[in-house]
Amino acid sequence: MEVRRQDIHNSEIPLVCRACEARHGGVCGALTAEQLVELNRHSSRHRLETGAEVIGQGETVVNYSNIMRGVVKLTKVMADGRQQIVGLQFAPDFLGRPFLEESAITAEAATDSEVCNFPRHVLDRLVKRTPELEHKLHRQALKELDEARDWMLTLGRKTAQEKVASFLYLIATHIDPESVDQSSFDLPLSRADIADFLGLTIETVSRQFTKLRKENVIRIENNRHVSVPDMDRLMRYASTD
Amino acid sequence: MEVRRQDIHNSEIPLVCRACEARHGGVCGALTAEQLVELNRHSSRHRLETGAEVIGQGETVVNYSNIMRGVVKLTKVMADGRQQIVGLQFAPDFLGRPFLEESAITAEAATDSEVCNFPRHVLDRLVKRTPELEHKLHRQALKELDEARDWMLTLGRKTAQEKVASFLYLIATHIDPESVDQSSFDLPLSRADIADFLGLTIETVSRQFTKLRKENVIRIENNRHVSVPDMDRLMRYASTD
């Protein structure tokens, strides 16, 4: 029976993996016990403090990661310093760009985080032998592509107010997908990061926060904690369907 | 010998496929002669006039396509009509979003085009059995993701002038990758489309064209034909590295 076989296999799964919250959510779910053992031999967990860089734009990719806890921001920087956040990744997302030597983006912990690293060549080898693993990575890439395109609409066509509301809505729906109540959360980004995500300045972001607060769309405590009394209303402010 | 075996296989490849320009560039390159025969049984080529819709936002996906000729634009529309082009696809790109029932975007011929359609379920079945095919689609998704993120920087952080220069540079480098001389080409998009791609109005796009023309960065004939005397100079105007 399927359940029985899984139980047997479970007993061979590395302890760290069995205790791992991303065991099924990340890429690891596609692997057999045997493969997990191999991957585990080379993988290592790391804590990242806010601001810690996972990889820099233009650097050689040596590791892929699973995000175990926290939020990682993906940014692009122009020569003159202008900056754009092109993606936010939440646990238990896979982090990395397969099949590319050099990273086109910087990945940096937006909050205190924890990641599980595996060497690029080990996972690459595993991908070649495990169609199910490539399938998982493929799905992850498509998810990120959908998200990127959604955000292009926000960047290109929304007003400052709609952008800020869109951001709040995004965080509310991503930060803790488990929790029933998405209406109260801590922002994982500073005002400067939010500005870089929305293509605005920090002043404009701040003013829009104030406006949304005065119109009772949100409440703010300590700058970072937000409550949303009516999520549908926030959604309307975001002009998101 | 590898070459020999391929020759033998070639003789079994459907005629239409053997004559097909996208035979190796699209997804078909991952398939055996046998698989090509099967796919070919259900596939059909279509001409698309400018403006013809391949699929609409919210519609059920019934076909995937290879673009044989022309340029296809991917757009998102808001409830109030605001519109954003979130991607341009050039021959011989694969067109479609695997693993999703409903399309999140509209795909529409930007120029007179030609596509090769195959039913979704046939390709889906083929993907399950052919890791090499999924690998190709995976790579295509990652390429599109890279492009989307590059464009997010353009949308979020560049000025109108930089945006228009970035667009011209993109077209110059994509429209005809074969040609040695990329310095002269026809624009595949109208001013309105360009505006929707750049998150600007047509008036602003037009003014920036005029400015670039007056500064001798480009020359324009008949509104649609552009020559670039110095590609590096255009690149600098685009603030692209």
Add this chain to the structure above:
DNA sequence: TCCGCCATTTGATTTTGATCAAGTGAAAGC
């Protein structure tokens, strides 16, 4: 406790690009 720092907010002014409105010019139809 007080100081200094840093993130954030708020205010005044400027700038960029949007909007509104009129032209221009080339191709299609009568």
Add this chain to the structure above:
DNA sequence: GCTTTCACTTGATCAAAATCAAATGGCGGA
């Protein structure tokens, strides 16, 4: 051949967001 149409350009004005500048307020360290 003339008109109509449509895409595009150009001009004048407006508004949204950027910029410049100054508060505010919480927090950690002396």
